[in-house]
Amino acid sequence: MFARRLKIYVIIGIAAVMAGCSGGSPKPSSQADEAPQGKVEVSTEPVTLSFFMEGNASVLADQIQELVSKKFPHIKLNTTVSGKVKIDDFIGAGQVPDLISFSLGGVTKLKELGLVTDLTPLIKKHGFDLTRLAAGVEETVRSFSDYDGRFILMxxxxxxxxxxxxxxxxxxxxxxxxxxxxTWEGLLDTAKQVTRMDAGVQYKGFRFEETNLVFKNQLGLAFVDPKTQKAAVNTDGWKRWLDTMTAFHAIPGNALNTKVSEKDEFLKEQILAMRTGPNYMSELPAAASKGGFDWDVVSLPDFKGFEGKGSQFNAPYYVIPPTSKYKDQAFQVIDYMMSEEVQAIMSRKGRLPIVKSDKAKNEFGAGIEGLNGKNLQAFFKDTVAKPAPATLYDTIAKTTLVTKGIRGIAVEGKDTNTALRETEEEINKQIEAVKAASK
Structure with missing residues (x-):
C-alpha cells in the first residue's frame, strides 16, 4: 500500500512541476500579463467533477452543490467531505480530485502532495479580475507559492x-x-474585572482559540527563516506576543482549561465573558434563545504600536490539481463562487465576503436571526496585513507554538524564555525529520 501511494504521489508531483515549470522556470507575472481577457466559451458537455472538501467550510457542501447545479446544469459535483476519509487516503486510493476546498493550515500538505498548480493561465483565460479581491489578499496568496510568486490557490x-x-x-x-x-494590553485590565467567582460559579474574563490567533500573527513575525530553513521563533517579537497573550491565563480564576474549548465555555457553559477565534455566527442565536445570554462584538484588539496593521491572512480556499482533465469547468465553479451574487448569498449566512462589493458586504449576517443591533461592522475592521515570509515548514512551527509555547507557559508553568527555546528546538527537530523522510 505504501509503495502504491508513493508512486501516486510521485506521478502527481511530476505533473505539478510540469504544470508550474513548462517552458522554463516561471517568473512573477506582471499586471499586464494577467489582465483579464474576457469570458471564453467552455464546453457544455456533461462532466462530473470530483470535489474534495476539508475545513470549516465543509458545512457549505449542500449549498454549493445546489448553486452549481442551477448555474451549470452540465456540471455535476461528486463531493467528498473530509471526515473519516482524509485527503491522504483519498489520494492514496488513486482518487485525485478535480477541485479541492481546504483550510489554510493545510496548504503545505497540498503542496507536498502535488495538488496545487499555478492558476494564472485560467485566470487570464476566463477573464477573472484579481483586483476584485479584498486588499492584501493577492499579495498574501503569492507569498504561499513555490513558483516565484504565482497564484496557486483562490x-x-x-x-x-x-x-x-x-x-x-x-x-x-x-x-x-x-x-x-x-489593544491587547488594554484588554487585560477589562478581563481582570470580569474574572470573578459568583454564587459558586467561576466566571472567566477572556480566552482565545490558540491556533487561530497564532496563524493570524498580528505582529507579522516569521515562523521559519526562509534562507536557513530553521525556526525563527526564539525572538523578542515572539516573546512579546507570548508574554501579552499568556498574561490573560495568569489572571487568578482565568487559567487555561484545555479539556474544554473556548467555544463551549462561551456558548454552552456561558461562563466566559470574552472570546475570539473562528467565527460561528450561525450558532449564536440558538445560544441566546435559551435566555440569559446577550452578546455583541467589537473589533479585534491590536498590539500597542501595531494599531490598524491588520492580521495575517487565514482563510479557506480552492485549488485545482494539475492532473484534472476538467480545469476549465473547475475554474468556472470557482469563478461563480467568487461572483458578487454568490458572495452576497454567503454573506447573508455570516460568511465574510472576500470581494470588493458593497452589496455583498451589506448583506453580512442578514439571513441570521437575532443579529439586529449587533456591531457587525467590527468584523470588517480586521484587515489583511502584509504577509510574513512563508516557508514549507510554517505549519509545523505554528502548531508547535501552541503546544510548546502557549501551553508550555499557561499549562506547564514555564517561563517565556524556556518555552521559546524548547519550541524552537522542537520545530527544528520536526523540520529535520521531514527533510530526512523526503530523501
Missing part, C-alpha cells in the same frame, strides 16, 4: 476576527463593555 471568503463578549456577565458585575479599537 481564497473564497475572509476569516476576519472580532472580539465577542457576553453582555450578561458584564452587566452582572457592573463592568463597562469593551470597545472598538482596544
Amino acid at each position: 481564497p473564497f471568503e475572509l476569516n476576519n476576527n472580532a472580539l465577542f463578549f457576553n453582555k450578561t456577565i458584564f452587566d452582572k458585575f457592573g463592568t463597562p463593555y469593551p470597545k472598538d479599537g482596544m
Whole structure:
C-alpha cells in the first residue's frame, strides 16, 4: 500500500512541476500579463467533477452543490467531505480530485502532495479580475507559492476576527463593555474585572482559540527563516506576543482549561465573558434563545504600536490539481463562487465576503436571526496585513507554538524564555525529520 501511494504521489508531483515549470522556470507575472481577457466559451458537455472538501467550510457542501447545479446544469459535483476519509487516503486510493476546498493550515500538505498548480493561465483565460479581491489578499496568496510568486490557490471568503463578549456577565458585575479599537494590553485590565467567582460559579474574563490567533500573527513575525530553513521563533517579537497573550491565563480564576474549548465555555457553559477565534455566527442565536445570554462584538484588539496593521491572512480556499482533465469547468465553479451574487448569498449566512462589493458586504449576517443591533461592522475592521515570509515548514512551527509555547507557559508553568527555546528546538527537530523522510 505504501509503495502504491508513493508512486501516486510521485506521478502527481511530476505533473505539478510540469504544470508550474513548462517552458522554463516561471517568473512573477506582471499586471499586464494577467489582465483579464474576457469570458471564453467552455464546453457544455456533461462532466462530473470530483470535489474534495476539508475545513470549516465543509458545512457549505449542500449549498454549493445546489448553486452549481442551477448555474451549470452540465456540471455535476461528486463531493467528498473530509471526515473519516482524509485527503491522504483519498489520494492514496488513486482518487485525485478535480477541485479541492481546504483550510489554510493545510496548504503545505497540498503542496507536498502535488495538488496545487499555478492558476494564472485560467485566470487570464476566463477573464477573472484579481483586483476584485479584498486588499492584501493577492499579495498574501503569492507569498504561499513555490513558483516565484504565482497564484496557486483562490481564497473564497475572509476569516476576519472580532472580539465577542457576553453582555450578561458584564452587566452582572457592573463592568463597562469593551470597545472598538482596544489593544491587547488594554484588554487585560477589562478581563481582570470580569474574572470573578459568583454564587459558586467561576466566571472567566477572556480566552482565545490558540491556533487561530497564532496563524493570524498580528505582529507579522516569521515562523521559519526562509534562507536557513530553521525556526525563527526564539525572538523578542515572539516573546512579546507570548508574554501579552499568556498574561490573560495568569489572571487568578482565568487559567487555561484545555479539556474544554473556548467555544463551549462561551456558548454552552456561558461562563466566559470574552472570546475570539473562528467565527460561528450561525450558532449564536440558538445560544441566546435559551435566555440569559446577550452578546455583541467589537473589533479585534491590536498590539500597542501595531494599531490598524491588520492580521495575517487565514482563510479557506480552492485549488485545482494539475492532473484534472476538467480545469476549465473547475475554474468556472470557482469563478461563480467568487461572483458578487454568490458572495452576497454567503454573506447573508455570516460568511465574510472576500470581494470588493458593497452589496455583498451589506448583506453580512442578514439571513441570521437575532443579529439586529449587533456591531457587525467590527468584523470588517480586521484587515489583511502584509504577509510574513512563508516557508514549507510554517505549519509545523505554528502548531508547535501552541503546544510548546502557549501551553508550555499557561499549562506547564514555564517561563517565556524556556518555552521559546524548547519550541524552537522542537520545530527544528520536526523540520529535520521531514527533510530526512523526503530523501
